[in-house]
Each structure stands twice: as C-alpha cells, then as structure tokens.
Amino acid sequence: xxxxxxxxxxxxxxxxxxxxxxxxxxxxxxxxxxxxxxxxxxxxxxxxxxxxxxxxxxxxxxxxxxxxxxxxxxxxxxxxxxxxxxxxxxxxxxxxxxxxxxxxxxxxx
Amino acid sequence: xxxxxxxxxxxxxxxxxxxxxxxxxxxxxxxxxxxxxxxxxxxxxxxxxxxxxxxxxxxxxxxxxxxxxxxxxxxxxxxxxxxxxxxxxxxxxxxxxxxxxxxxxxxxxxxx
Numbered sequence: 001x002x003x004x005x006x007x008x009x010x011x012x013x014x015x016x017x018x019x020x021x022x023x024x025x026x027x028x029x030x031x032x033x034x035x036x037x038x039x040x041x042x043x044x045x046x047x048x049x050x051x052x053x054x055x056x057x058x059x060x061x062x063x064x065x066x067x068x069x070x071x072x073x074x075x076x077x078x079x080x081x082x083x084x085x086x087x088x089x090x091x092x093x094x095x096x097x098x099x100x101x102x103x104x105x106x107x108x109x
Numbered sequence: 110x111x112x113x114x115x116x117x118x119x120x121x122x123x124x125x126x127x128x129x130x131x132x133x134x135x136x137x138x139x140x141x142x143x144x145x146x147x148x149x150x151x152x153x154x155x156x157x158x159x160x161x162x163x164x165x166x167x168x169x170x171x172x173x174x175x176x177x178x179x180x181x182x183x184x185x186x187x188x189x190x191x192x193x194x195x196x197x198x199x200x201x202x203x204x205x206x207x208x209x210x211x212x213x214x215x216x217x218x219x220x221x
Contacts, residue, residue: 006151032207043113043212044152089151095159095178095206097142097169101151 003027006090006100013107019077020102023090026071030092033066035075036099038087047088048075080107111136113213116199122190122220130185130216132200140203141183142167142210143175145196152199158183159206190220 005024013019023033034049050057050064050073057064063076077084085107090100113134122128132141142157142166154167158177172194174186183202187194197217201210 009149014143017161034209041215043201043215044210045212046209049209093207096154096165097206097210098154098168099144099152 003098004090004100006103008052008103009101009102010104011106013080013105014077015080015082015107015109017080017107019080019084019105019107021075021088021090021105023074023100024070024072025092027094028071029071030094032093033064034091034093035062035064036089036091038089038102040086044089066076077105080105082107082109094109111211113200113202113211115198115213115216117199117216118214119217121221123221124191125189126192128189128218130187130198130200130211130218132183133181134183134187134200134202135181135200136211137180138202138204138211139170140206140208140210141177142201143183144199144201144204145169145183145195146199146215147192155185155198157206190218192220194218195220205221 035047036044037047038044039080066073088103116131143155144152146152154171156175158164200213203210
C-alpha cells in the first residue's frame with residue numbers, strides 16, 4: 001500500500017517563481033517528515049524536515065507547511081532558481097523511512 | 110572525509126547468478142539501510158539495520174538478504190537475481206532512524 005502520495009509528478013517553474021510540492025500520508029503514527037533532494041547521478045540528500053508538533057518550518061528559500069489534521073505536508077521553494085532543478089522526495093518516518101514517488105522540478109531561466 | 114561507499118557502481122549479470130553489493134561507511138553510524146529506486150515509484154526500502162546483528166524488513170524485501178556483522182558494513186545479497194530486480198540501489202546510513210540519512214552514490218544493476 002502506498003503510505004505517502006506525492007504530487008505533482010513533474011513541475012516546470014520560471015526562474016523567480018514559487019514551486020509547490022504536496023504530500024499526503026495515511027498513517028497517523030508517523031512522527032518525522034523530511035524532504036530529500038536528488039540531482040541526476042547522485043543519491044538523495046536531506047533538504048529540510050519537520051516534526052508534527054510544528055505547523056511550518058523555514059530554511060532560507062525552502063519552507064515546509066504541515067497540516068496534521070489533514071495529514072498533508074508541502075514543500076514551498078521561493079524564488080526558484082535553475083540550480084533547484086532536481087527531483088524532490090517527501091518522506092515519512094516511524095522506525096523506517098518511506099518515500100513518496102518523487103517530483104521532478106525544472107526551473108527555466 | 111565522511112563517506113558512504115558502494116561497490117560495484119555498475120553491474121550487469123544474468124538471472125540466477127548470486128551477487129553481493131557492498132556498502133561501507135566511516136561515520137560510525139548505528140543505522141544503515143538499502144533502497145531501490147525505480148522510475149515512478151521513488152525509493153523503496155528493502156532492509157534496514159538499527160545496529161549490529163539487528164536487521165528488519167522494509168517495504169520490498171523479497172529476493173534480498175542482508176547481514177550486519179560489523180557496524181561499518183551492510184552488504185546486500187541477491188541469492189538468485191531476476192530481471193525484476195533490475196534497478197538503481199542506494200545504501201544509506203544515519204546516527205539513528207530519525208536522523209538525517211546519508212546516501213551512497215548508488216549501484217546500477219541490470220539482470221538479464
């Protein structure tokens with residue numbers, strides 16, 4: 001069963017725009033929600049993460065918004081840059097890490 | 110330099126020929142894990158290990174074995190590979206299951 005549903009599959013944004021990626025989860029027992037960024041030919045790397053007792057976390061241009069009642073969380077990339085072009089994965093953790101299916105982001109100059 | 114190494118990086122093999130993909134880390138991490146990445150499916154966890162001699166199944170363990178006899182190494186074993194195991198494999202390590210996971214460079218496996 002798919003525990004984390006991620007959308008959209010792909011996203012094209014103009015430079016300077018806002019990129020928004022959404023994830024929904026089913027199991028309320030998850031207690032840590034990271035986002036990973038993956039560039040072609042590389043392994044994923046942690047971008048930002050949030051715990052469920054916080055509704056928002058911001059690090060630079062990257063913000064996670066978390067809605068516990070709706071069981072949804074999203075990644076916002078402000079002022080998107082061509083260097084942000086990568087695949088982004090949301091994930092949930094309870095002992096094991098379960099990833100969403102990924103979003104390929106392309107930021108056009 | 111802190112790193113996670115995987116070997117081999119690329120492997121083409123035939124159905125049924127046993128193989129091992131090695132993973133080694135020098136960060137003294139307790140937690141290690143294996144994932145496979147397939148287009149449209151993201152990364153799916155195969156097995157993980159919370160500590161030496163402790164391993165647990167992830168979401169897709171069928172057809173794979175692991176062992177954790179020492180902290181730094183966590184090999185992935187395919188006893189009888191099949192074409193549906195053709196994939197990109199990543200090893201990852203972390204201080205603990207809730208800590209940031211550091212991923213290796215990946216192993217691209219093709220089973221003919």
